[in-house]
Amino acid sequence: MTVLNGARMAAVAALIPAVLCYFGPRMYDLVTTPHRLDRAVVSADKYNPALLQIVDHEQGTVAAFAPLGNANAALRSVLVTDAAVAAQLDALIGQIAKDLHGILEHAGTNVATLVVALNTLRAEIDGLRVPADGATTALTGDRTTLAAVLDDARGTAAAVHRARVSADSAADDLSGKRATR
Incomplete structure (x- = not known):
């Protein structure tokens, strides 16, 4: 066991x-880096006195770019919203097209039924033309006959009127009423 402990101690040693040797320089660099940076800034300030102004401008520029990040985020949000709205519009257009297609098919069927009904009605009306033409011809003949009958009736009425006037006149002559008037 002593040999093992000795080997361990030798390995640790x-x-x-x-x-x-490995970690020493690295730890030294970590400790001295802030001091080196401070010296570099002081040296740069002595070399270029406007360095603080350049740093201030850079900080202002970086602050000015912050809204660009917000604008980029807003633009991404708008693009996502645009994609969602486009998908919804596509779905809505598809639904409207489907509904209109069904309505138009139904309307087409109704129009076809209406055309068949109108054609049937036209055939029935055309079927009535021959009897109507016959009725018109018969009515024209009847009108002529009726006109002749009415002319005869007027003539007869005029003759009856003349006969009555003549009879009244003769009756007045016989009764002597005409002379007294």
């Missing part, structure tokens, strides 16, 4: 210089 060998690792310590290796670890120090």
Whole structure:
């Protein structure tokens, strides 16, 4: 066991210089980096006195670009909304087209039924023309006959009127009424 402990101690003793050689410069650089940066800033300020103004302008520029990030986010939101609205419009247009197609098919069927009914009605009306033409011809003949009958009736009425006037006149002559008038 002592040999094992000795080997362990020898390994640890060998690792310590290796670890120090590896981590030592890195830890030194971590500790000295802030001091080096401060010296670099002081040196740069001495070399270029407008460096603080440049830094201020850069900070202002960076602050001015912040709204661009917001605008980019807003633009992405608008694009997402646009895609959603476009999808909804496509769905709505598809639904309207489907509904209109059904309505138009139904209307087409109704129009076809109406055309058949109108054709049937026209055939029935055309079928009435021959009897109507016959009735018109008969009515024309009847009108002529009736006109002749009415002319005869007027003539007869005029003759009856003349006969009555003549009879009245003769009766008045016989009774002597005419002379006294």
